[in-house]
Amino acid sequence: MTIQNGILTKSPNSSISQQQAFDELYADYWDKVFRLCMGYVNDDDWAKDIAQDTFITVWQQLPNFRNEAAIGTWIFRIACNNCLRQLERSSKFVRKEVDKADEGPVVNEDEVNFLYQCIATLNETDRLIISMELEDVKQAEIAGILGMSESNVRVRVHRIKEKLTEKFKAYER
Amino acid sequence: MNADDKFQQLWRSRKTAPAPDIKALLEKAAKVKGAVKRKLILSYVLLIATIFWACYIVAMSRPKMITTWIGVALAIMAILLYLASSAGLIKQLFAKGQEEVPVQEYLQNMLQIREKQRYLQRGILNAYFILLFSGLALYMIEYTSHLSITTTLMIYGAVTVWGLINWFYFRKKAIAKQEQSLGAVISKLEAVIADTKD
Numbered sequence: 001m002t003i004q005n006g007i008l009t010k011s012p013n014s015s016i017s018q019q020q021a022f023d024e025l026y027a028d029y030w031d032k033v034f035r036l037c038m039g040y041v042n043d044d045d046w047a048k049d050i051a052q053d054t055f056i057t058v059w060q061q062l063p064n065f066r067n068e069a070a071i072g073t074w075i076f077r078i079a080c081n082n083c084l085r086q087l088e089r090s091s092k093f094v095r096k097e098v099d100k101a102d103e104g105p106v107v108n109e110d111e112v113n114f115l116y117q118c119i120a121t122l123n124e125t126d127r128l129i130i131s132m133e134l135e136d137v138k139q140a141e142i143a144g145i146l147g148m149s150e151s152n153v154r155v156r157v158h159r160i161k162e163k164l165t166e167k168f169k170a171y172e173r
Numbered sequence: 174m175n176a177d178d179k180f181q182q183l184w185r186s187r188k189t190a191p192a193p194d195i196k197a198l199l200e201k202a203a204k205v206k207g208a209v210k211r212k213l214i215l216s217y218v219l220l221i222a223t224i225f226w227a228c229y230i231v232a233m234s235r236p237k238m239i240t241t242w243i244g245v246a247l248a249i250m251a252i253l254l255y256l257a258s259s260a261g262l263i264k265q266l267f268a269k270g271q272e273e274v275p276v277q278e279y280l281q282n283m284l285q286i287r288e289k290q291r292y293l294q295r296g297i298l299n300a301y302f303i304l305l306f307s308g309l310a311l312y313m314i315e316y317t318s319h320l321s322i323t324t325t326l327m328i329y330g331a332v333t334v335w336g337l338i339n340w341f342y343f344r345k346k347a348i349a350k351q352e353q354s355l356g357a358v359i360s361k362l363e364a365v366i367a368d369t370k371d
Contacts, residue, residue: 022195023195026192026195026198027192030189030192031189031192034189034190034192035184035185035187035189038187038189039184044190047190048190048193051190052193052198052201054272055198056198056199056201057272057273059198059199061272061273074273077272077273077275077276078272078273080276081272081273081274081276081279082272084276084279084280084283084365085272085283087283087358087361087362087365088283088287088358111183112183112184112186112187115180115183115184116187123365123368124365124368125365125368125369128276131184134180134181134184134185135184136181144275145275145276146275146276146277146369147275147276147277147278147369148369148370161176161177161180164176164180165176168176168179
């Protein structure tokens with residue numbers, strides 16, 4: 001197994017090459033997946049747990065990967081599903097962050113944290129959409145991952161960015 | 174710098190947690206699997222132990238009436254039913270490869286599992302109580318048959334009151350508790366599914 005331009009090609013010596021392909025994916029995608037999870041839960045430990053679960057699935061399912069989508073899209077899809085699985089654990093935790101950000105501009109927090117807090121105020125789908133958009137995932141791929149139309153994703157990205165811009169204007173004032 | 178670039182720059186400057194060592198990650202994968210297996214094995218050990226215990230009690234007391242045997246069988250069935258339904262759900266919950274499907278399909282799967290769980294738990298809980306109490310009532314016939322009518326009535330009265338308290342208080346409480354957590358998850362899932370539809 002080797003990865004070239006997001007395409008996984010399989011070789012006969014599978015177990016060693018699977019390990020190599022996984023090592024490569026793990027190095028390339030850990031930060032991206034972690035940030036996506038942070039965008040969803042806005043909690044370091046929790047995001048790390050979801051990211052780990054994502055890569056465990058990647059490892060387990062890599063031999064069955066059929067190249068029907070680019071490998072990055074496949075990983076993001078697993079990550080999104082793992083994020084949404086958190087709905088079953090507790091929705092209170094995420095809401096707590098939401099309430100905090102809704103109270104108005106946060107003092108003594110840098111802009112990075114403020115951005116992540118603003119994202120935490122969005123609903124589940126919007127959190128995933130904007131996280132992937134900021135991660136440079138193409139809107140067509142986001143639409144494919146979430147099972148939405150591309151035009152819907154485009155409209156929602158626009159609305160989310162408008163909301164974020166307004167919040168940042170208020171924060172900077 | 175425009176807002177888009179700024180957001181992207183801020184997004185990427187978030188410190189990420191260091192990626193865990195690959196070996197540790199893969200060990201975790203094996204551990205999770207092991208934990209689920211252990212939980213299942215433990216439930217089955219407990220189940221078998223309970224059945225053996227019930228059989229031992231019956232063997233020691235050597236009941237003569239068929240009602241006693243039926244009573245014990247019903248109580249064992251109640252326990253079996255309860256554990257079998259939970260084991261089936263655990264298996265379904267940890268089915269392989271579910272995370273790979275498109276998000277909408279994944280959410281629908283989760284919703285289906287939870288709705289099935291709600292239906293199963295309610296049905297199983299009712300069946301569990303009915304089987305357990307009818308089993309107990311049948312089991313007691315032999316041991317109360319040589320007592321006076323008043324004592325028999327008193328014993329059955331006490332068991333009936335206990336049964337009613339269980340049915341109307343503990344069962345209702347269990348359903349309400351389950352409804353609170355499961356109902357919240359179901360409505361949340363429904364909301365997200367609706368949100369992903371165009």
